[in-house]
Amino acid sequence: MEVPWRHVAAGFAMLRQGVRIRFPLGAAGAILLAARVAAAAPAQPSVELRYSAEDSVVGCHSEPTFRHAVRQRLPFDPFVAPPNSAPIVVTVRIDRSEPELRATITLTEPDGVAQATQELTEEHDGCATLSAAAALAVSLTIERSLVRAAERGNSTPAEGAPLRVVGAQAPTSQLLAPSPSGSPDNGQPPTPAVTSKRPPPGLPGSKRDVRNVIDVHTHAGGGIGLGILPAAAAGARAGATVELERWTAGVEAGAWLPAEASSPPGGGARARLVFLSGSVCGRHGRFFACGVASLGDLRAAGTEPLLSRSSGSTYVAFGGRAGLEVPLHHPFALVLYTGLIAPLVRTTLRIGDEMLWRAPLAGAELGTSIRITIL
Known part of the structure; x- marks a missing residue:
């Protein structure tokens, strides 16, 4: 069957016209749809x-x-x-x-x-x-x-x-x-x-809220003790505390440097103390008060060559401490404190039958430390 050429040409012309019509309509529809979506999406404020x-x-x-x-x-x-x-x-x-x-x-x-x-x-x-x-x-x-x-x-x-x-x-x-x-x-x-x-x-x-309430501190410092050893002694200590609102609990390790006691005849002894302590404190503003328990090793030795034998005993004591915290540049704070410590068993130093020193009912301490907030 023979198809006239003019019919084929007319068909191609109609196809081209259809393409020209449909493509602009599709593009316009896409643009209108994008504009509608953009108008419908509200801007999130910053x-x-x-x-x-x-x-x-x-x-x-x-x-x-x-x-x-x-x-x-x-x-x-x-x-x-x-x-x-x-x-x-x-x-x-x-x-x-x-x-x-x-x-x-x-x-x-x-x-x-x-x-x-x-x-x-x-x-x-x-x-x-x-x-x-x-x-x-x-x-x-x-x-x-x-x-x-x-x-x-x-x-x-x-x-x-x-x-x-x-x-x-x-x-x-x-x-x-x-x-x-x-x-x-x-x-x-x-x-x-x-x-x-x-x-x-x-x-x-939530768990995150608990982390924001608890603070962790470390501290180190020194002080002077009276009645803890035979004479006034210098000491040093370091430890860590956990603070929850107005309450803190902490542990520390320390030592009182050797102090000497002597007798009129010339004999003498030197004693030192190494200890571990635990404390629970309450805070009000910058002030705090604590209950303290200590466990340590009290060791003494004679100062004369013929009486230089060393001996030791377990040291157990309970007491209290009060002080003041002065904030410095974060995370540092200065801590000033004083306290009383009473040994459970009163220690006695003797040379033969001669008593050099006996621990009083309670000893006193005065000290300072630097506190660092780490968490």
Whole structure:
């Protein structure tokens, strides 16, 4: 069968015309769809954090440490600024307000109007604790503010578009599903999807919150002891403590350097003490009081060549200690203390029948140490 050439040419012309028509329509549809999706996606507001502390207040978090403490309690990074977005400004200022330290947290919405101000207070030497509490408060403030911003931005959502809400009960995200009928115009409110009920990191009841409450310190220092050895003696000690709110528990090792006792006829003995101690302390502001128990080895030797035999005994004593902590530049603090220690068994030094020294009912100590916060 012979097909006329003009019919073939007309068919190719129609095909070319169809291609020219369909391609512009497809491109226009894709552009309109992209514009609709972009219009439906609300811009996530960013957060600008302004943190400062008065120069005379020591022990506070630095700005990077504070910013990290806020960020680690949130399931997202609020400080990443999307393009062309007005930030939510959170200002934190720590200063001294006799007789306490005060942290003032101010939230300013993107329109520039201050919406809320919150104040936290702590004792003079508790700036580290105050900084941690302020970081928790800031993280909660940021979550609430972003929830409000999301609600305002999503007041007229696109058809079928899920809404992303960040809240205290949904650490990752929370989706508002469309109505069962699938139509946004049927008058039915959206139904919340099922979300996890676990508390977000940093809220009370989580493991991260416990780590923020417990502090670990080390210390080293020296002092003078009276009535512990036959004469006034110098001593040194070092140890570690764990602090939970207003209570601390610690262990330390130390030694009292040799002290000498002599008798009128010329005989004498030299004694020294090596010990381990445990303590439990209560704190109120900068002041503290402790109960102390010590276990050690008290050893003495004669000072005369013919009477130089050494002997020793177990040293067990109980007592108390009170003192003052003076914060220096974080993480250092100066500790001044005094105490009484009573031996369970009173030690006696003798040369033959002659008594050189007998331990009193209680000995006294006066000392100082440098404390370092390591956690």
